[in-house]
Amino acid sequence: MLFPTLGFAIFFLLVFCGHWLLLPRLGLWKFFILGISWFFYAYWDWRFLGLLVLYTVVNHRLALASFRSGTPPQKRWVVLAIIFNLGLLGFFKYYGFFTMSMYALCAKLGLPCSLPLLDIVLPIGISFFTFQAMSYTIDVHRRVIEPAHNLIDFAIYKAFFPQLVAGPIIRAHHYLPQFYRITSVNHVDIGRAAVLILGGLFKKIVIANFLAERLADPVFANPAAFHGPDVLLGVYGYALQIYCDFSAYSDIAIGVALLLGFDFPENFNAPYFATSLQDFWRRWHISLSTWLRDYLYIPLGGSRFSAARTYANLFITFLLGGLWHGASWAFVAWGALHGGYLALERIVIAIGKHFNLPKSPIPGVVTRFFQRVLIIHFVCLTWFFFRAQGFDDAALLIQNIFSGWGACQLFTPVIALALVVGFCTQFMDGVRMTPVWNAYNRLPVVWQGLAAAVVLTIILALGPEGVAPFIYFQF
Amino acid sequence: MKDLSNIGAERHAAGCGQSIKRTAVALFCFYLFAGLFNGVALQKDIELMPYGAKRDLCLALIRPVAWLSEQTHAADLRAGLERLIHKEPKK
Numbered sequence: 089m090l091f092p093t094l095g096f097a098i099f100f101l102l103v104f105c106g107h108w109l110l111l112p113r114l115g116l117w118k119f120f121i122l123g124i125s126w127f128f129y130a131y132w133d134w135r136f137l138g139l140l141v142l143y144t145v146v147n148h149r150l151a152l153a154s155f156r157s158g159t160p161p162q163k164r165w166v167v168l169a170i171i172f173n174l175g176l177l178g179f180f181k182y183y184g185f186f187t188m189s190m191y192a193l194c195a196k197l198g199l200p201c202s203l204p205l206l207d208i209v210l211p212i213g214i215s216f217f218t219f220q221a222m223s224y225t226i227d228v229h230r231r232v233i234e235p236a237h238n239l240i241d242f243a244i245y246k247a248f249f250p251q252l253v254a255g256p257i258i259r260a261h262h263y264l265p266q267f268y269r270i271t272s273v274n275h276v277d278i279g280r281a282a283v284l285i286l287g288g289l290f291k292k293i294v295i296a297n298f299l300a301e302r303l304a305d306p307v308f309a310n311p312a313a314f315h316g317p318d319v320l321l322g323v324y325g326y327a328l329q330i331y332c333d334f335s336a337y338s339d340i341a342i343g344v345a346l347l348l349g350f351d352f353p354e355n356f357n358a359p360y361f362a363t364s365l366q367d368f369w370r371r372w373h374i375s376l377s378t379w380l381r382d383y384l385y386i387p388l389g390g391s392r393f394s395a396a397r398t399y400a401n402l403f404i405t406f407l408l409g410g411l412w413h414g415a416s417w418a419f420v421a422w423g424a425l426h427g428g429y430l431a432l433e434r435i436v437i438a439i440g441k442h443f444n445l446p447k448s449p450i451p452g453v454v455t456r457f458f459q460r461v462l463i464i465h466f467v468c469l470t471w472f473f474f475r476a477q478g479f480d481d482a483a484l485l486i487q488n489i490f491s492g493w494g495a496c497q498l499f500t501p502v503i504a505l506a507l508v509v510g511f512c513t514q515f516m517d518g519v520r521m522t523p524v525w526n527a528y529n530r531l532p533v534v535w536q537g538l539a540a541a542v543v544l545t546i547i548l549a550l551g552p553e554g555v556a557p558f559i560y561f562q563f
Numbered sequence: 564m565k566d567l568s569n570i571g572a573e574r575h576a577a578g579c580g581q582s583i584k585r586t587a588v589a590l591f592c593f594y595l596f597a598g599l600f601n602g603v604a605l606q607k608d609i610e611l612m613p614y615g616a617k618r619d620l621c622l623a624l625i626r627p628v629a630w631l632s633e634q635t636h637a638a639d640l641r642a643g644l645e646r647l648i649h650k651e652p653k654k
Binding site: 095097098102104108220262273274275276277278279280337345347351352353354357518519525526529533534536537538540541542544545546548549550 | 567568570571572574575578579581582583585586587588589590591592593594595596597599601604605606608610621623624626640641643645650
């Protein structure tokens with residue numbers, strides 16, 4: 089069930105009514121929320137509902153065992169939980185990749201290989217709910233949080249439908265306290281919710297779909313046919329498409345949760361305004377980058393040891409972060425490029441400090457402009473590996489940038505407008521829209537409904553026919 | 564850079580927002596107006612769905628909305644916008 093569809097609109101109306109009507113009867117409400125969340129997941133593919141239930145039961149039991157194992161807690165429960173979660177993720181997501189890589193390696197070495205080839209369907213959202221489950225069991229082990237009071241409470245946290253299939257990865261320390269206070273919620277920040285949902289729909293239906301259809305898809309589907317400015321337009325288009333697509337899902341999820349009385353943290357904060365790659369990762373998919381920091385980078389040692397170890401930790405973290413996105417060497421390369429550049433940034437800063445370099449005479453605003461341009465282009469370079477169908481296509485596209493600087497096939501004024509508007513949608517992230525949220529909150533209720541309906545109608549009129557699935561569903 | 568994880572808590576503390584009852588009324592108004600403005604186009608979309616119980620149910624739900632949308636000329640807003648951008652209106 090995609091967010092921008094009539095099916096979801098009807099589903100959400102029923103959920104909204106049921107949620108607020110049943111809330112005074114907490115027991116009944118819990119079964120209702122769990123039921124509709126499971127229904128939402130089963131709507132994609134009912135066969136994987138059992139997997140979600142298995143994740144829920146096992147992680148709940150292991151977290152409880154860890155919590156009850158005394159002080160300090162026994163490590164075996166959390167280790168078991170990590171093995172279980174990564175084992176299932178590894179099987180569903182990486183088995184095919186691993187076997188194919190093994191076959192390729194054995195063929196090169198002239199060795200026999202007899203691993204069974206299985207056609208495994210990837211359960212939707214598995215990467216997200218695996219990381220969510222791991223953060224829960226690890227936080228319980230670390231005594232950052234207490235475990236959920238019972239299995240039903242944990243199952244609701246695990247399956248809560250707005251964030252289930254494509255994040256943001258909501259941590260238990262953020263969700264559970266709100267969950268246990270939900271009956272005391274008596275007002276809703278409708279202004280913020282409306283702007284998030286409508287802004288998300290605009291980004292997805294109008295910008296992301298348009299840029300995909302007119303720029304990214306043609307260029308990446310046929311790399312040999314495009315050169316010079318067309319390739320650049322294609323990758324700029326993809327950079328904005330993936331931002332508009334993924335941030336749209338996060339925004340709609342946050343907005344939907346807000347209407348149900350839950351507050352999720354923001355997942356994006358104008359990433360293409362970043363002045364360094366480190367800054368970029370503080371702004372892009374924040375729930376994943378903070379997850380990687382807290383459960384991978386810091387446990388690896390973070391920056392507590394030597395400089396070389398810090399660079400290695402960064403590199404490993406992003407290598408695995410790349411692999412999290414998908415089971416292919418292209419994603420590993422994407423992660424390696426990000427990890428390598430982050431390490432390089434640190435090295436440059438360290439050299440600057442070591443030699444006590446004088447402050448640049450260039451004004452800060454000019455420096456920041458060029459830093460932003462550099463980061464956008466580095467990120468675009470990495471998107472080639474992320475989006476292209478393999479290394480050969482990515483290499484061909486990068487090579488084609490430097491040839492055929494004649495006529496541009498893809499450029500039209502409408503495309504330029506879409507790119508500019510797509511870039512400017514980043515102003516909707518964070519707290520930049522606070523005046524609009526507050527203004528909407530002050531409108532009379534009928535006008536609130538009318539204004540939102542007019543905006544929705546404009547979005548639907550501007551958008552193409554049909555809605556493509558969100559890019560991050562594949563992860 | 565501002566920490567974004569507490570926006571909701573800060574706004575809650577500042578008393579931003581409105582009661583559940585007002586939110587529900589606003590939401591129903593939104594569905595009503597959105598249905599009126601888009602009823603005809605939605606009916607067209609649903610008619611393109613594969614035959615089956617889901618399509619029948621959706622059609623049964625949307626028909627009165629589409630009728631009202633046409634009678635009140637509310638559908639003209641979307642049709643006008645689509646004509647403005649040279650998109651074939653669903654009428």
